[in-house]
Amino acid sequence: MTAVRIGIIIGSTRPGRVGDQVARWVLEHASARTDAEFELVDLADFALPHLDEAVPPSLGQYANDHTKAWAEKVDSFDGYIFVTPEYNHSTSGALKNALDFVYAEWNDKAAGLVSYGAAGGTRAAEHLRLILGELQVADVRQQVSFSLMTDFEHYTSFTPPAYHQGMLATQLDQLVPWASALKSVRDARTTLATAA
Structure with missing residues (x-):
C-alpha cells in the first residue's frame, strides 16, 4: 500500500511570522513515521492574490496560472495539517483566501489542526473547522495548540515543551488512517464517474 501524502500548510504569510517554526x-x-509522507507547503511561495477567478471554484474552471499551480499542489495530497495563527478570533486572511481558491481538490480528504496565538489559537482552529466542513474536509478531533506566552521566548522563538509531541502523535494517529480511508472514497468516486 502506498503511503498517504500529507501537506503541512503554513497558514501565515506575514513578515516575521512564527508559523514556519x-x-x-x-x-x-511527523517525518519519523513510516505510514505517511509529509511535505511543507508555504503559502508565501504561491503569492496568491485576493481571489481573482471569475468562475466559482466549485466548477473547477481555473483560468489563472497561479490558481492552476495551487490546485495542482492541493490535489497532490491525501490530507493536510493546517498550521494556523489566530488573528481576531479567526484564521489568517491568507489561509482563508488559499482555501477559497479551489474546491474539488480539497474534497474527501482529512485534516489536522495546529494553532498558535495568545490563547493558543483555539478560536482560529474552531473557525477553520467550519470552513473545512464546507470544503468536505474531515478534520480529526485532536488539536495541537501553542501559546505565544508559554511556548515561545519573547513571542518569537518557538520553544515548545516536550508534552506537545504526544499531542501531535495522537493527531497523526487519527489523521493518517482517515487520510487513507478517504483515499478509497475518492478512488470509488472516480470509478463511478468513469462508469457513468
Missing part, C-alpha cells in the same frame, strides 16, 4: 517542528516529528 511551528510547521518545521511538525515536519520534524
Whole structure:
C-alpha cells in the first residue's frame, strides 16, 4: 500500500511570522513515521492574490496560472495539517483566501489542526473547522495548540515543551488512517464517474 501524502500548510504569510517554526517542528516529528509522507507547503511561495477567478471554484474552471499551480499542489495530497495563527478570533486572511481558491481538490480528504496565538489559537482552529466542513474536509478531533506566552521566548522563538509531541502523535494517529480511508472514497468516486 502506498503511503498517504500529507501537506503541512503554513497558514501565515506575514513578515516575521512564527508559523514556519511551528510547521518545521511538525515536519520534524511527523517525518519519523513510516505510514505517511509529509511535505511543507508555504503559502508565501504561491503569492496568491485576493481571489481573482471569475468562475466559482466549485466548477473547477481555473483560468489563472497561479490558481492552476495551487490546485495542482492541493490535489497532490491525501490530507493536510493546517498550521494556523489566530488573528481576531479567526484564521489568517491568507489561509482563508488559499482555501477559497479551489474546491474539488480539497474534497474527501482529512485534516489536522495546529494553532498558535495568545490563547493558543483555539478560536482560529474552531473557525477553520467550519470552513473545512464546507470544503468536505474531515478534520480529526485532536488539536495541537501553542501559546505565544508559554511556548515561545519573547513571542518569537518557538520553544515548545516536550508534552506537545504526544499531542501531535495522537493527531497523526487519527489523521493518517482517515487520510487513507478517504483515499478509497475518492478512488470509488472516480470509478463511478468513469462508469457513468
